[in-house]
Amino acid sequence: MGSNEIVDVKVKICGITNVADAEAAVQAGADALGLMLFAGSPRHITLDKAQDIARRLPPYVLRTGVFADPDPADVFAAIQLCQLNLLQFHGAETPEFCLQFGLMSMKAFRIQNADSLLPIHEYHTDAFLLDSHVAGKPGGTGTTFNWDLALEAKRFGKPIFLAGGLTAQNVAEAVRKVQPFGVDVSSGVEHSPGKKDAAKMQDFIAAVRGS
Numbered sequence: 370m371g372s373n374e375i376v377d378v379k380v381k382i383c384g385i386t387n388v389a390d391a392e393a394a395v396q397a398g399a400d401a402l403g404l405m406l407f408a409g410s411p412r413h414i415t416l417d418k419a420q421d422i423a424r425r426l427p428p429y430v431l432r433t434g435v436f437a438d439p440d441p442a443d444v445f446a447a448i449q450l451c452q453l454n455l456l457q458f459h460g461a462e463t464p465e466f467c468l469q470f471g472l473m474s475m476k477a478f479r480i481q482n483a484d485s486l487l488p489i490h491e492y493h494t495d496a497f498l499l500d501s502h503v504a505g506k507p508g509g510t511g512t513t514f515n516w517d518l519a520l521e522a523k524r525f526g527k528p529i530f531l532a533g534g535l536t537a538q539n540v541a542e543a544v545r546k547v548q549p550f551g552v553d554v555s556s557g558v559e560h561s562p563g564k565k566d567a568a569k570m571q572d573f574i575a576a577v578r579g580s
Contacts, residue, residue, distance in 0.1 A: 378544055379551030380574050381530060382558060382565070383435065384412030390565035391422045397570040398578070400551070401431035403457065406447055409437060412555065412563040416447060423451040431455050433475075438462060444470055457498060464492045475530065478522075480514045489525050497522060498553060501533035513539070519547045537572035544577060552577060 382394045383403030394402055404419040405412040414422075423432045434453045436444060438460035447453060448470060458467050459477045467474045477498040478489060489497060499522055501514040513534035523529055528550035531543055536557040544552065556562070558569040 378549065378577050379530075380577050381431070381433065381551055381553045382555070382570060383433070383532075383553055384410070384555040384559075384563060385422060385565070386412055386414050386418070386563040388422055388425055390567075391426060393565060393567040394570055395427060395430055397567065398574045399430065399570070401433050401455065402426065403433045403435045403553070403555070404451065405435045406443070407435065407437040407439065407459070410435075416443075416450060419447065420450045423453070433457050435459060436462075441466075441469065448472060455495075458494075459500075464494075467492065467494050477532075480518050480522075480533070483518065483521070486518060486522055489522060494527070496528040496530060496550065497525065498530040498532055500553075516543060516546050519549065523547075523549075535573075537569060537576045540573060541576045541579065 379400040381401035381403060382399045384405055385391045385402045391402055405414060406419060407413060426432055431454045432451055433455040434447045434451060435457045454473060456470055456472050456474045457477060467476055474494040475496040475498050476492045476494045477500055478485060480499050499519050519529060519531055530551040530553045531547055531549040532553035535543060535552055535554045540552055554573055558565055558573050560566045
């Protein structure tokens with residue numbers, strides 16, 4: 370896989386909790402930022418905080434609302450207040466639930482083994498996010514999974530975002546092996562949960578771009 374192909378891979382930095390980190394991520398070249406709008410995440414932020422971050426982002430950066438089994442009213446409120454472009458669902462949402470909001474959507478799947486791929490065919494979201502399965506954690510695990518399973522998931526014909534334990538040290542290998550539509554990183558560019566490291570974000574995106 371040539372470096373010219375690697376350039377096309379989208380980079381989503383998830384778990385943004387403050388304006389300074391959002392601005393640093395944009396400066397580093399992120400294509401999308403994830404705002405954690407469910408209380409179970411150590412990177413959870415309030416809707417007011419998410420709105421403050423979102424309104425400062427340039428229009429070319431995808432503003433992603435990340436949810437886990439939300440009340441639909443809360444999703445609609447976040448769409449309006451944060452001008453979201455993409456919805457990401459990490460819970461036990463049904464295929465129908467994900468499609469009711471009139472916005473691009475992405476369903477996350479926690480991959481443990483080949484059986485973890487079985488439910489994917491039931492979903493018709495715009496993209497799929499593949500994360501590692503760690504008991505009690507819906508995402509942001511910092512753990513990798515077998516990337517051969519991500520290759521299998523590509524057969525469903527939808528864009529794949531690869532997540533789970535990616536860092537500047539392993540993301541180039543992941544991109545070469547899986548050739549995903551995008552990669553998603555959270556803990557791999559942090560110095561503590563919810564606090565991003567500007568240098569790590571720059572190094573991560575440089576590794577993805579192949580530079």
